[in-house]
Amino acid sequence: MSLMLLARALPEPVKDLIKTTRNNTGLALVRLFSSSGFLSSVYYCLISREFDREHRAVLLGRLHFAQRMLGKGENDAFLRRNVHRLEKGLIMRPRRSTFAEDYIGPTVRCYADATRAGVVNGQQRWANDVLTDYFSAVGSTPRIDSAKRAFTSTENPDETNRCVPYPHSQLPDCPVSYDELMVLFRRRRSVRWYQDKPVSNELIEQAVSAAALAPSACNRQPFRFYVSNGKEKAAEVAKCAGGTAGFHDNLPCVIAVVGDLGCYPEARDRHVVYIDGSLAAMQLMLALESLGLSSCSINWPDVEERERQLAKILGLAYQERTVMLLAVGYADPTGGIPYSDKKTEKDLIIYN
Amino acid sequence: MSLMLLARALPEPVKDLIKTTRNNTGLALVRLFSSSGFLSSVYYCLISREFDREHRAVLLGRLHFAQRMLGKGENDAFLRRNVHRLEKGLIMRPRRSTFAEDYIGPTVRCYADATRAGVVNGQQRWANDVLTDYFSAVGSTPRIDSAKRAFTSTENPDETNRCVPYPHSQLPDCPVSYDELMVLFRRRRSVRWYQDKPVSNELIEQAVSAAALAPSACNRQPFRFYVSNGKEKAAEVAKCAGGTAGFHDNLPCVIAVVGDLGCYPEARDRHVVYIDGSLAAMQLMLALESLGLSSCSINWPDVEERERQLAKILGLAYQERTVMLLAVGYADPTGGIPYSDKKTEKDLIIYN
Ligand SMILES: Cc1cc2nc3c(=O)[nH]c(=O)nc-3n(C[C@H](O)[C@H](O)[C@H](O)COP(=O)(O)O)c2cc1C
Ligand SMILES: Cc1cc2nc3c(=O)[nH]c(=O)nc-3n(C[C@H](O)[C@H](O)[C@H](O)COP(=O)(O)O)c2cc1C
Numbered sequence: 001m002s003l004m005l006l007a008r009a010l011p012e013p014v015k016d017l018i019k020t021t022r023n024n025t026g027l028a029l030v031r032l033f034s035s036s037g038f039l040s041s042v043y044y045c046l047i048s049r050e051f052d053r054e055h056r057a058v059l060l061g062r063l064h065f066a067q068r069m070l071g072k073g074e075n076d077a078f079l080r081r082n083v084h085r086l087e088k089g090l091i092m093r094p095r096r097s098t099f100a101e102d103y104i105g106p107t108v109r110c111y112a113d114a115t116r117a118g119v120v121n122g123q124q125r126w127a128n129d130v131l132t133d134y135f136s137a138v139g140s141t142p143r144i145d146s147a148k149r150a151f152t153s154t155e156n157p158d159e160t161n162r163c164v165p166y167p168h169s170q171l172p173d174c175p176v177s178y179d180e181l182m183v184l185f186r187r188r189r190s191v192r193w194y195q196d197k198p199v200s201n202e203l204i205e206q207a208v209s210a211a212a213l214a215p216s217a218c219n220r221q222p223f224r225f226y227v228s229n230g231k232e233k234a235a236e237v238a239k240c241a242g243g244t245a246g247f248h249d250n251l252p253c254v255i256a257v258v259g260d261l262g263c264y265p266e267a268r269d270r271h272v273v274y275i276d277g278s279l280a281a282m283q284l285m286l287a288l289e290s291l292g293l294s295s296c297s298i299n300w301p302d303v304e305e306r307e308r309q310l311a312k313i314l315g316l317a318y319q320e321r322t323v324m325l326l327a328v329g330y331a332d333p334t335g336g337i338p339y340s341d342k343k344t345e346k347d348l349i350i351y352n
Numbered sequence: 353m354s355l356m357l358l359a360r361a362l363p364e365p366v367k368d369l370i371k372t373t374r375n376n377t378g379l380a381l382v383r384l385f386s387s388s389g390f391l392s393s394v395y396y397c398l399i400s401r402e403f404d405r406e407h408r409a410v411l412l413g414r415l416h417f418a419q420r421m422l423g424k425g426e427n428d429a430f431l432r433r434n435v436h437r438l439e440k441g442l443i444m445r446p447r448r449s450t451f452a453e454d455y456i457g458p459t460v461r462c463y464a465d466a467t468r469a470g471v472v473n474g475q476q477r478w479a480n481d482v483l484t485d486y487f488s489a490v491g492s493t494p495r496i497d498s499a500k501r502a503f504t505s506t507e508n509p510d511e512t513n514r515c516v517p518y519p520h521s522q523l524p525d526c527p528v529s530y531d532e533l534m535v536l537f538r539r540r541r542s543v544r545w546y547q548d549k550p551v552s553n554e555l556i557e558q559a560v561s562a563a564a565l566a567p568s569a570c571n572r573q574p575f576r577f578y579v580s581n582g583k584e585k586a587a588e589v590a591k592c593a594g595g596t597a598g599f600h601d602n603l604p605c606v607i608a609v610v611g612d613l614g615c616y617p618e619a620r621d622r623h624v625v626y627i628d629g630s631l632a633a634m635q636l637m638l639a640l641e642s643l644g645l646s647s648c649s650i651n652w653p654d655v656e657e658r659e660r661q662l663a664k665i666l667g668l669a670y671q672e673r674t675v676m677l678l679a680v681g682y683a684d685p686t687g688g689i690p691y692s693d694k695k696t697e698k699d700l701i702i703y704n
Contacts, residue, residue: 037404045397052389059386091688126693278630336443341478
């Protein structure tokens, strides 16, 4: 601490020199270690601690996934992924006479476990309907037959909604023109100044059910929305982030978009929580806008101390990774909106 | 290879046993190394190579950023971030009499370098307007005054559009109702079967200019869209992904959403390319839908061999990271759409 004070008291040119030297040494190291993938891994093992939390979260995610597979409850992510794969098999052109042989056994087991555990939800109905269609469409092999027996001996729901593939022509027409959408996209600006007016949970729920319709890899939807509604709670969460200085006390509601690495058995899918979480967050912001509410995404970089703070407040497991925070509220009409120039399609497109 | 054949010829129970043993050993290692952040980093340094490419991309991104700072051209990401920060300072309540002292010098330098290099684009006009407002609003300190002199001695554009903060009340009303948005979100389904009908580049450009309006951390917009239009090119790119088996030859157009880690000086912001890229991708998909086009996101997990293939086809730099691929085309109305049950707000919200 006194060293910090001393450092601050140094004259500017000396400070600059120290900073430059430190930066240059740092960069020389970066240049050296970036010469190969292995050395880069050595760098993030021995020199920098910045990947520690992510490495550990990925490992714990893999463990968690394995434990969910062994448990007799429901491995939600596993079941969703496999039912999704069955649907993809069902719509294939030409459809193969047998498919999904290598995972149909575990899929039925996972479905049956959840049924026995008394889980009744949309996912279970969907799984039941798709499995029914699958077994009536697919040819016979020893593995498929054995899975079929296991499926028929499970107590299935009487009623079904026929949650199975359908032709694209059955979808509703698009009710929004390109021009209207552009106005909506222009209207959605990051808002940092809000009216002192509470946001009802009902509206948040409406917006989340719109966000839930976003695409996600293998339909896993590996995210959750931790809602801190009310200025006090919102400020407590918002303060954990670095990017809210000067306006965190002004936020009526803050939503943390959090992804769960426990949905993946393999490290290579570790970015999907950020991708799926952000796709849903975008639909969330647009839905909020249509409900009269504004929002502001808040950055959540990987900073150990802040991770701990937020995990404590929200009760996050280690393998849960925060994608972003989202401030939500009624915009103060007099509040300033940065112009925020956007790149054009000319800047952004590269034709191959 | 002959070992593989041998392995395949083994009876099923033996295969299962081997697989289980391998998995269990793997999991035991994962459990052991996941006990601390440091050990987890040891795991991804000595035992698994799955993080090598990302580690190296992050290091090369940092180097790239530093080189752009030293170069006499434009560090686009640096300038955008700082102009954004100036705008945030300008809308602050109460506005501080002096702010941005620690970065105004480098910001003006970066702006002037780009001006001298002859860069004239929206970003330059935006930077000019915001810097003008900043210097007329901010108090006097030695550092600010010196930056101001540097700014005034730069040849600034005569005309400006006044690209500066404005009150929220100036935004257009929201032209889309919640119900209409829900129908749009329901209509956007992942489409895997397309009509044999080309997609015009003009429509792609329209959709990308809508995507460009999405929010991005510090307004950096660290992504680009690599467009492979035409079935042959599209198939070449789509084949690099694992998730297109059975339908990659059917895609009229494929867009790779690619983020650039060269926009960041620090490792802790490494996930932002996935987040910003996905927010933009979501708006892209919705805009496509409003233009009569369907899409399907395609997973891009971290797999070394595939990374190399795609980098070669598209000419990607090492620090460029693919967020996802996106198939685009006119949906075949008879093509099957998986039901893809979605979670509800009850599954997704946790109240704090
Ligand atoms: C991932 C992400 C993180 C962001 N973090 C912050 C933040 O910490 N603080 C803030 O005031 N704005 C933040 N923003 C908002 C951006 O500054 C804003 O999106 C950008 O300047 C473009 O302006 P617009 O959203 O009004 O179009 C963030 C946006 C995104 C997408
Ligand atoms: C990040 C991401 C990756 C995806 N990867 C694939 C893929 O590789 N192959 C595929 O056919 N579908 C892929 N999808 C589409 C999902 O399967 C689809 O979004 C999900 O099943 C929900 O269905 P919907 O998009 O029709 O709402 C992907 C979606 C996302 C968001």
